[in-house]
Amino acid sequence: MMATKSELTQQLGVVAGFDDPRVELEQYRTPPELAAHLVHTADLQGDIDGKTVLDLGCGTGMLALAAALRGPKAVVGVDLDLEPLSTAQQNERRIATKTAVSWIRGDATRLPLSTSESTTVLMNPPFGAQKGNKHADRAFLEETATVADVSYSIHNTGSADFVESFAADNGGTVTHAFAAEFDLSRTFPFHTEDSKVLDVELFRIEWE
Ligand SMILES: C[S@@+](CC[C@H](N)C(=O)[O-])C[C@H]1O[C@@H](n2cnc3c(N)ncnc32)[C@H](O)[C@@H]1O
DSSP: OOOOHHHHHHHHTTOOOOSSOOGGGTOOOOOHHHHHHHHHHHHHTTSSTTSEEEEETOTTSHHHHHHHTSOOSEEEEEESOHHHHHHHHHHHHHHTOSSOEEEEESOTTSOSOOOOSOEEEEEOOOOOTTTTOTTTHHHHHHHHHHHOSEEEEEEETTOHHHHHHHHHHTTEEEEEEEEEEEEOTTSSTTOOGGGOEEEEEEEEEEEO
């Protein structure tokens, strides 16, 4: 039987984040509650069980590991940076997932792999908010449009128009959207008291 969302949250509690986060890569860990919510929702939609799950910009593995705790056929995590990938491997050992995860160092916007399997993309991509590099998430969506049957992505708040029109122009349909917020405190030294809560929006997109 499927573990409950709160059981999943609890299991993900041991997933370590970034030791030495790189600001330019927007390295922060998705909180366990949000990852559990996203993956539980995806599982209820039939988007995890028996699917190939791809976590683009997987960091220390939170979303990939959440999926691997359910019943996917295969899970692949891709990140540019080697250091969080080694933390991801340690995290995988710590939570003993049913499905082994393949951790790949590579650019998620030019994927070093292709799949003919039914593929679900999960991602919390860089937003480009820091350096006025608006919509750094666009390149992640572009790659998603080419590989995914379904995707779940986290974007900064106010992204709905951008995501919906991107999807419409690239063979996608946004079927679900919901808002969430999470506490970013202590991730980067420049975070001050009033910038610690990050408002985000999550989207489920079906791709042709
Ligand atoms: C906001 S963090 C999310 C990490 C993880 N998915 C999670 O949910 O905890 C964004 C991640 O994207 C990675 N990243 C940024 N640009 C990338 C690229 N072009 N290709 C692959 N990974 C990238 C960063 O190294 C970072 O780990």
